[in-house]
Amino acid sequence: MAFLKKILLVSLICFSLMFLLGFEADAEFSAEVIKQLDSLIDEEMEDSNLPGVVVAVWVPDEGEYFCAKGSANLKTDLARDLDSPFRIASITKTFTAIAVLQLIDEGKLKRSDKLSRFFPDFPNADKITIRNLLRMRSGIADFADGDFLKKAYAKPLMNFTAADAIALSKDRASEFIEPDRETKYCNLNYILLGEIVKDITGNDIGVQITESILKPLGMKNTIYPVGNDLGGKLRGYSWNNNKNSFDDMTVLSPIWAGAAGAIISNIYDLKIFAKEIYEGSLLSEANQRGHLVALQMKDVPIGIRYGEGIGNMGQFWGHNGTIFGFSSEMWYFPKKDAVIIINVNRLDLDDKSKSSNLFFKITKILFPQEVIW
Numbered sequence: 001m002a003f004l005k006k007i008l009l010v011s012l013i014c015f016s017l018m019f020l021l022g023f024e025a026d027a028e029f030s031a032e033v034i035k036q037l038d039s040l041i042d043e044e045m046e047d048s049n050l051p052g053v054v055v056a057v058w059v060p061d062e063g064e065y066f067c068a069k070g071s072a073n074l075k076t077d078l079a080r081d082l083d084s085p086f087r088i089a090s091i092t093k094t095f096t097a098i099a100v101l102q103l104i105d106e107g108k109l110k111r112s113d114k115l116s117r118f119f120p121d122f123p124n125a126d127k128i129t130i131r132n133l134l135r136m137r138s139g140i141a142d143f144a145d146g147d148f149l150k151k152a153y154a155k156p157l158m159n160f161t162a163a164d165a166i167a168l169s170k171d172r173a174s175e176f177i178e179p180d181r182e183t184k185y186c187n188l189n190y191i192l193l194g195e196i197v198k199d200i201t202g203n204d205i206g207v208q209i210t211e212s213i214l215k216p217l218g219m220k221n222t223i224y225p226v227g228n229d230l231g232g233k234l235r236g237y238s239w240n241n242n243k244n245s246f247d248d249m250t251v252l253s254p255i256w257a258g259a260a261g262a263i264i265s266n267i268y269d270l271k272i273f274a275k276e277i278y279e280g281s282l283l284s285e286a287n288q289r290g291h292l293v294a295l296q297m298k299d300v301p302i303g304i305r306y307g308e309g310i311g312n313m314g315q316f317w318g319h320n321g322t323i324f325g326f327s328s329e330m331w332y333f334p335k336k337d338a339v340i341i342i343n344v345n346r347l348d349l350d351d352k353s354k355s356s357n358l359f360f361k362i363t364k365i366l367f368p369q370e371v372i373w
Helices: 002-009 031-048 089-105 130-134 146-154 162-170 187-201 205-217 267-279 285-291 356-366
Strands: 013-015 052-059 063-073 237-240 245-248 304-306 311-313 316-323 326-333 338-344
Touching: 031 052, 031 063, 031 356, 052 267, 052 356, 089 130, 089 187, 089 205, 089 267, 089 285, 089 316, 089 326, 130 187, 162 187, 187 205, 205 267, 267 316, 267 326, 267 338, 316 356, 326 356, 338 356
Parallel strands: none
Antiparallel strands: 013 063, 052 063, 052 338, 237 245, 304 311, 311 316, 316 326, 326 338
16 A cells, blocks of 8 residues: 555646647547556556556547556656657567568568578577467477576666577477467567578668658657666666665666567657558568458467567457566557557566556456457
8 A cells, every 4th residue: 555655645647638748638548448448557556556657549420538647756756748759569570470471572581481591500490480489389498587587687787699599499499389380479489580681781680670650750759779877767677586676677678578579669759550460561461361360379368369560359450568667568459440558667576577468458448349358
């Protein structure tokens, strides 16, 4: 309760549909829906001990909801706001996938190309295709296991490169399975794809994403960082059970997350990209159709699928992301042309999302007849 009282003393910003950046909304959610959303966020913050939460919802012809609650900085009691940048973690994979698919459109790469074209010495390289990497069907054993996370938590500024990640997974070749047998989440797939983009274009994946995606879409609040600082005043936290308090994990090296998780953005830019990855203005029509072919993932509930750098849960398309200090959700609901963006400035060593429950509960309030959870 003490933590909740501290949160409630912070100046909170929660508003629905009155004005956003000076523009009046076309429709409004009912007072009852707004009350339910506000109460849900309050309860989730208390129950899960969340420092701060930002939620943004856009549902054309029905309403918009924007909420920033809690603390951006636990030491100063600075309130969370709607504008601040945060680490989007694995949502980065959606950007990397689009960069790869653009190269396919340009004829510089094929989905059927083998990994051996770029990494001839990697295990199963003559069997693993670009399509397998994009779809999480490579059979590769990931480098980002529990032991790695412990090392990264202890040394968040460690100089751990893509080559290091590839070497770690390569050492686990005995754990690999045959490609295209199952859809199992693996960060190394996207580390490899980032290196392949660099090999083809001569650009670091961050430069390629900036030039081929961020600039064309006008995403001025999104960066692929080259330094360790987040920028802005928002802090990210991880709960330390040994100390019984939060560790500030805001400053960390983006190198070890790389093409699988390095990008920094905010709610407004993610709104743009949530629709883009489903509608595909940067890709050919045929390429976009392939991008959205999603298969059931292993070891998760039925109805959770993965396409080419895009997740599919029921009728929702997008991705979530977790990295020390931050948990995020970016989802698009085509039937309603709706976008939901969530960020929580907490993610612990166990890497269990602190934002997913909010997404499931918010969508159940807004779309009770159309969710599968």
